[in-house]
Amino acid sequence: xxxxxxxxxxxxxxxxxxxxxxxxxxxxxxxxxxxxxxxxxxxxxxxxxxxxxxxxxxxxxxxxxxxxxxxxxxxxxxxxxxxxxxxxxxxxxxxxxxxxxxxxxxxxxxxxxxxxxxxxxxxxxxxxxxxxxxxxxxxxxxxxxxxxxxxxxxxxxxxxxxxxxxxxxxxxxxxxxxxxxxxxxxxxxxxxxxxxxxxxx
Amino acid sequence: xxxxxxxxxxxxxxxxxxxxxxxxxxxxxxxxxxxxxxxxxxxxxxxxxxxxxxxxxxxxxxxxxxxxxxxxxxxxxxxxxxxxxxxxxxxxxxxxxxxxxxxxxxxxxxxxxxxxxxxxxxxxxxxxxxxxxxxxxxxxxxxxxxxxxxxxxxxxxxxxxxxxxxxxxxxxxxxxxxxxxxxxxxxxxxxxxxxxxxxxxxxxxxxxxxxxxxxxxxxxxxxxxxxxxxxxxxxxxxxxxxxxxxxxxxxxxxxxxxxxxxxxxxxxxxxxxxxxxxxxxxxxxxxxxxxxxxxxxxxxxxxxxxxxxxxxxxxxxxxxxxxxxxxxxxxxxxxxxxxxxxxxxxxxxxxxxxxxxxxxxxxxxx
Numbered sequence: 001x002x003x004x005x006x007x008x009x010x011x012x013x014x015x016x017x018x019x020x021x022x023x024x025x026x027x028x029x030x031x032x033x034x035x036x037x038x039x040x041x042x043x044x045x046x047x048x049x050x051x052x053x054x055x056x057x058x059x060x061x062x063x064x065x066x067x068x069x070x071x072x073x074x075x076x077x078x079x080x081x082x083x084x085x086x087x088x089x090x091x092x093x094x095x096x097x098x099x100x101x102x103x104x105x106x107x108x109x110x111x112x113x114x115x116x117x118x119x120x121x122x123x124x125x126x127x128x129x130x131x132x133x134x135x136x137x138x139x140x141x142x143x144x145x146x147x148x149x150x151x152x153x154x155x156x157x158x159x160x161x162x163x164x165x166x167x168x169x170x171x172x173x174x175x176x177x178x179x180x181x182x183x184x185x186x187x188x189x190x191x192x193x194x195x196x197x198x199x200x201x
Numbered sequence: 202x203x204x205x206x207x208x209x210x211x212x213x214x215x216x217x218x219x220x221x222x223x224x225x226x227x228x229x230x231x232x233x234x235x236x237x238x239x240x241x242x243x244x245x246x247x248x249x250x251x252x253x254x255x256x257x258x259x260x261x262x263x264x265x266x267x268x269x270x271x272x273x274x275x276x277x278x279x280x281x282x283x284x285x286x287x288x289x290x291x292x293x294x295x296x297x298x299x300x301x302x303x304x305x306x307x308x309x310x311x312x313x314x315x316x317x318x319x320x321x322x323x324x325x326x327x328x329x330x331x332x333x334x335x336x337x338x339x340x341x342x343x344x345x346x347x348x349x350x351x352x353x354x355x356x357x358x359x360x361x362x363x364x365x366x367x368x369x370x371x372x373x374x375x376x377x378x379x380x381x382x383x384x385x386x387x388x389x390x391x392x393x394x395x396x397x398x399x400x401x402x403x404x405x406x407x408x409x410x411x412x413x414x415x416x417x418x419x420x421x422x423x424x425x426x427x428x429x430x431x432x433x434x435x436x437x438x439x440x441x442x443x444x445x446x447x448x449x450x451x452x453x454x455x456x457x458x459x460x461x462x463x464x465x466x467x468x469x470x471x472x473x474x475x476x477x478x479x480x481x482x483x484x485x486x487x488x489x490x491x492x493x494x495x496x497x498x499x500x501x502x503x504x505x506x507x508x509x510x511x512x513x514x515x516x517x518x519x520x521x522x523x524x525x526x527x528x529x530x531x532x533x534x535x536x537x538x539x540x541x542x543x544x545x546x547x548x549x550x551x552x553x554x555x556x557x558x559x560x561x562x563x564x565x566x567x
Contacts, residue, residue, distance in 0.1 A: 002217070002220070003217065033351070036347070052331065052332065052333050056333055056339075056340045057336070057340075059344070060336065060339055063340075063343070064339075064343025064344060064346070065376070068346055068347070068369060068373055069373070071350055072350075072366070075350070075354050075362070129332075130332075131393075132332065133333055133393055175525070178525070
């Protein structure tokens with residue numbers, strides 16, 4: 001065992017334990033925080049594979065943005081655990097069947113011929129000046145450009161839809177419009193008039 | 202230092218000796234960066250108090266001195282403050298989640314210090330010269346928000362939680378504008394490596410710095426940096442007159458001080474990154490003899506000090522933004538500006554070769 005193996009096993013162990021915690025802990029905030037930790041350790045595993053762009057992008061996007069918003073929502077929920085556990089045994093058979101189907105599907109995908117160490121070529125160590133980012137950019141914008149653009153458009157549509165669902169124009173809303181406030185000119189608010197001085201009688 | 206490597210190989214064998222040597226060497230280098238940085242943080246608090254005091258026609262701290270030397274009066278103040286903070290009790294509120302409550306300060310200062318790993322101080326002087334340096338910095342600065350959120354939630358107090366929500370929403374919003382501004386920088390330099398970004402600004406004078414072609418991005422980045430660090434005029438998270446210190450309202454003693462240190466460490470980081478990406482890093486303003494004899498690190502430190510002064514100046518000058526105005530500035534003004542500039546920059550980069558090689562453009566696109 002060398003240092004790299006040691007780092008791999010500790011990261012992998014932490015990932016497994018943390019992801020088990022995500023689904024077993026009772027407090028949803030703790031689960032969400034452990035999910036964050038799982039992302040961080042997985043990005044460490046990707047770093048070991050010399051995929052530094054993907055590893056840092058995982059931290060940047062999922063840990064830095066997605067999970068923050070997720071935590072927002074989870075923290076603001078007022079969760080009653082007793083209410084949540086109500087009807088657990090009633091729905092258990094249904095959930096168990098779903099879980100079994102999921103496990104079967106996962107097994108069918110993962111045990112097919114495409115996966116497994118014999119099908120994936122060993123990671124070749126690249127020299128220090130090899131830029132993972134450049135290579136990925138070249139692949140995305142040449143070989144996989146249609147898939148990439150398509151997924152970008154799908155995300156854009158989802159974003160527009162989310163905004164359209166939450167956007168409401170209310171006419172009875174009382175709030176100041178900062179653009180109007182800034183755009184105001186002296187002439188709109190103030191009238192300078194000239195009048196002769198008045199004398200006290 | 203590398204001469205010690207054979208000694209490690211003898212002691213621990215060739216398989217473990219080299220990594221162990223690298224580990225210890227890197228730890229020492231990290232200490233060599235962190236200790237001056239923390240000293241700079243301590244004296245930045247002093248500088249802030251002094252500068253704002255002079256701007257408000259006061260004197261500022263002028264008592265604590267070293268060894269009774271009269272002209273050092275006031276210079277002992279940061280040390281005295283640190284000693285005071287260490288002596289104080291850390292109170293954990295009833296009903297607070299103790300583990301998260303105490304780990305929140307660590308999570309807030311950790312990323313602020315970790316980001317320094319890729320910062321180049323001079324062409325040779327950088328701890329980790331990695332390819333994706335800029336991306337790493339973005340990732341690390343985006344992690345800082347966890348300290349805020351966890352502190353607000355773990356305190357089990359409505360006021361702390363409200364402060365955390367405000368602060369986190371603000372940080373997440375301005376991160377976008379910041380990221381887009383940096384996209385322009387990396388389009389100009391076509392590299393994510395901070396050393397290459399500075400090298401791309403090399404030329405005969407300051408006209409080659411990215412400050413000039415990317416001036417709007419410089420403003421967006423720096424103002425977003427002020428907002429990211431929750432400094433005035435964007436300090437609604439702290440909001441002394443409204444919610445009293447926001448997310449760290451329940452913290453006391455050293456736990457509070459660590460948040461404070463993280464804020465100042467982030468200020469220095471933003472100032473350093475602004476200097477590196479827009480003000481030419483270690484490059485002298487004019488590449489002629491008296492200036493280019495001065496070591497690059499001195500220039501970098503001068504630029505950082507210059508940018509830090511703006512932080513303090515802003516605090517003494519501007520009134521606090523209202524919360525909806527903060528969000529409007531980030532989402533409706535900064536993000537459109539950056540998007541337009543990215544498109545413009547892309548168009549300029551696609552211009553024919555002979556136009557890009559003619560006068561103003563050949564300074565930056567070569």
